[in-house]
Amino acid sequence: MTSVTDLIPEPRAIEGPMRCGVLLDEGTTLWAGPGTGTTERWLRSTLGPALGLPLRPGPQDARDSVRLCVDDSLEPEAYKLSVIADWGVEIRGGDAAGVFWGAQTLRQLLGPEAFRKAPVRPDIKRGIPHQIIEDGPRFRWRGLMLDVARHFMPKDGVLRYLDLMAAHKLNVFHFHLTDDQGWRIEIERYPRLTEVGSWRARTKFGHRASPLWEEKPHGGYYTQDDIREIVAYAAERHITVVPEIDVPGHSQAAIAAYPELGNTDTSLSVWDTWGISPNVLAPTDNTLRFYEGVFEELLELFPSEFIHVGGDECLKDQWRASPTAQARIKELGVGDEDGLQSWFIGHFDKWLSAHGRRLIGWDEILEGGLARGAAVSSWRGYEGGITAARAGHDVVMCPEQQVYLDHRQHEGADEPVPIGYVRTLEDVYRFEPVPPELTSTEAAHVLGTQANLWTEVMEDQARVDYQAFPRLSAFAEVAWSDLPAPAERDFDGFERRMVRHYERLDALGVSYRPPAGPLPWQRRPGVLGRPIEGPPPNR
Template identity: 75%
Template sequence: MSPVEPALVPAPRTVEEAAPGGFPLTPDTPLWAGPGTGTTERWLRSTLGPALGLRFPPGAEDTRDGLRLRLDDTLAPEAYRLAVLPGRGVEIAGGGPAGVFWGAQTLRQLLGPDAFRKAPVRPGATRTVPHRIVEDEPRFRWRGLMLDVARHFMPKEGVLRYLDLMAAHKLNVLHFHLTDDQGWRIEIERYPRLTETGSWRARTKLGHRASPLWNDTPHGGHYTQDDIREIVAYAAERHIAVVPEIDVPGHSQAAIAAYPELGNTDVVDTSSLAVWDTWGINPNVLAPTDATLRFYEGVLEEVLELFPADATGPSAFASAPPSSPAPPVSSFSSFSSFSSFVHIGGDECPKDQWRASDVAQKRIADLGLADEDALQSWFIGHFAGWLAERGRRLIGWDEILQGGLAPGAAVSSWRGYAGGVAAARAGHDVVMCPEQHVYLDHRQDAGPEEPVPIGYVRTLEDVYRFEPVPAELTPEDAGRVLGTQANAWSEVTENQARVDYQVFPRLAALAEVAWSALPAPAERDFAGFERRMAAHYRRLDALGVAYRPPAGPLPWQRRPGVLGRPIDGAPPQR
């Protein structure tokens, strides 16, 4: 494939020029959609058509002057073949509904940046699709983005917008970080104070937690249950699974502020706690009591109803016992759905209150546990079993490995590769998202103009050279790596423009790492990627994405005077 033409991101497996010239799309170009391709047909009519003024009147399967969508069971579920041939029009064949949809995303890129707008900017213009044959399929099944809406709330419209941006980059998992010390963002009907009290804080630390600055405007917001249903349905139409995160037993001060009995009341006066207004590791954690377990079972019962396991098609793991290996992608009857997963956090849980709590110590003794790490393992294991009984799978941050982990649970490896390596060797599935490589709240350059510089310097090239599969894994253990995701924590991204700046263009690089069959990191053609990005920036412009320009932040993207944490070497804390 030429590094310049076509400038597709992420790069497909193969692109062949079928003939000179191309096929013209006009307002009268017909569209035929075969069985199982309805999501792509609806997307073409609702998104691509309005952008270019295409009506897509109904066509026939044998039409040679139109656009045809069909399934092809000889292809893997997320694989597709896009063929634009002289005298045959445009055909997108996919191994499953998702494959057809990803093929339509490639068609959109071939039509130029105007295809990424909401309405025609050149009414009546003929759009020509070059005669090409594109054959493509993803490297990894899990290709994700984590959005932290707990630290700074993202309104529903912003989440829907990010689902569209994910779809445009062939990402298929939204990890939805809904609860933390600084805010509870999901309506739970049986526990109304979680949002009445837990979704608002009086003020917010401005910048890093060491900053002396505060924003004294109250901050908050939450999603109603119908908002969540809408988000899940919107994602499903784009073949994106939404994995909710309800953080336990740490990162829970917002819940404790709403229901003080959830905390370690024999150690601290939890009735005086408010939703936390700063950043870092919070000492206030959940009490390991039966009442706490019952409370969160009630939360999760509503969460499971809002995030059904079949939201994006048959669950990839619904018929597999918890200890079974993940099936190969070729065995899926649909595209690889991860909507059966529920993320329970499990990270950064200080044990000081448990050490001082008579209630916690009695629980350790009654269960015959060795120590507080084992108590956390028991806490996590309880919910792993509870979820498994309901046909769901637990996933958590790599601290859930401490003290042992129940069979069938999966691990998000964030503190580096080590947790993922240990998890894979122990037979657990892994999503690789190490902070040193794919934390997009971290600064993109070492220069002083970066807004609120946080953590490691991770440039676009650094993300492009990230390798999700550690070299030390055997081929069998490497098969446990489901894929990768970028994590967009929101302590210092208080609005859409700030999120865009941190996430893009680096998410485009992560998308290529997750989708494309790239060589070893040192051998990757970053110069070629940059050339393709020159065209991709025009697509992002058309989408209204406030990305970081290659030359550095624009004047209005800087945040002079807001203290960050520009460190090199020492691991940052969230």
């Protein structure tokens, strides 16, 4: 057994490869067993056209065919991919998702051409060496959070990112839909949320301290039909979409649309700058009923177990000054404004639980106590996750110091919009989601990990690509593969495999950040990424 391969994420074990193998051509057939329909459709709609392979239905025992089947002796999401000379290709998965992840590995084995939209040479045969790959994920939650509130990403861009996630075996799409700077989802009973809340008059160019502005409106939103399409598209790729509606802070867009949700009589507009707005939701029964209505429509659109409620960075100055908020604190006996926020989050924890769902929020929701079924996204370092796991709460590890991909990738002056920590490709590759301080029982509460893309400084899809890749490829390996301790990880080996993976990203049209100079083992030119168009560095 060996793990020497150019696959990303790196699989658990490979037997082979050998020189003999299987040839796929226009006569290759596809047999799909029960429960493998999503992979069958994906192979025919995506892989087949890329390689000029019709992949027509055929019998299970056809020579040099592709066979798909579910094998419940394997773990959930695990797969066994067998390429046997003079026999064919078989993908066995522990469930439908496992079969799909095996098909993603097959795509990589077929070369970068398999990632194009149409074949360059549709008449050539595609050879795969004889080998057996056994693989499965380390974590059940392998996530990417995309913020579409700061800069709106059209639906087609979201679908594209779901495809990029699938290619990296990521399976949770955290959809950050609301914030101070925009409300991005249609709620039919509250039309002003999108009529007013989805547009701002102008936008800050660059980071918070930048003096530059784009003096034109920015906005957009997803209709409920758009959301249904996104959720269905994700489900076909075995990706769960977890929506986020931020409460009680980061809510200025909602208050601009419905002023009665706020704490003052001041008329507000959708916020046009970055940072944390002081305008937060009023802790009233009216606010609770309003957001229950929002969540009722949300649950009809998103079948996910978890619903994210934000809960982070809630500035409490308005509550301190509000007679209504102070009366509520006294009425509830919660002591102070922190207790009031805990009560607010607790209300929706109980409400979601009564509707068969689970609440998840950023680690501030731990302050003041948290109901047993709620989960925590640990973003302010590891401490929130450690505290939550020790208290018996499930945790998704996404510390900003390691996996906030909006942070800069190099300390050089030519790095576009140099904000946050410097986090290189190697830094992300050496990220460890499970803190060593946890016992095995506590560590079992770590559902997995997630990379976050906040889009204040990402005004278009090319900039999102540049910040995400290639670091998201390294993150995907951390989330999927059974890697050793961070100091023992073979980053040189990962970079060798990335040489091939850059070609796949090129074929997918990803505007990734180019490697910092030619890699020492690079044998051919043309592997660097595309230049980014837009404003000059350090704008």
